[in-house]
Amino acid sequence: MDTTSNCKGCRESVRLSPEEIATLFRNTVQDVDLPLVTVEEYEIRIEHCRHCEALQYGTTCKYCGCIVEIKSKLQHAKCPYPYAPKW
Numbered sequence: 508m509d510t511t512s513n514c515k516g517c518r519e520s521v522r523l524s525p526e527e528i529a530t531l532f533r534n535t536v537q538d539v540d541l542p543l544v545t546v547e548e549y550e551i552r553i554e555h556c557r558h559c560e561a562l563q564y565g566t567t568c569k570y571c572g573c574i575v576e577i578k579s580k581l582q583h584a585k586c587p588y589p590y591a592p593k594w
Contacts, residue, residue: 523564523566553575556575
């Protein structure tokens with residue numbers, strides 16, 4: 508199954524380094540003081556994302572276009588996997 512063709516948020520030419528993701532997190536999420544999950548909950552969530560067939564380019568969910576390393580830290584965020592969210 509080709510999961511790289513249906514991403515809502517990016518194209519293959521868009522790649523983010525860990526440093527760029529950390530900067531985005533600092534500049535958006537932390538600056539507005541959104542509630543975050545615990546480190547343990549984040550690890551559970553991100554592991555589901557890392558093994559999900561909807562993960563594209565190692566960073567992006569094809570269902571919502573979000574950067575999973577950021578979205579999985581947000582307390583009120585939900586997994587967008589259709590019909591059976593993974594977290």
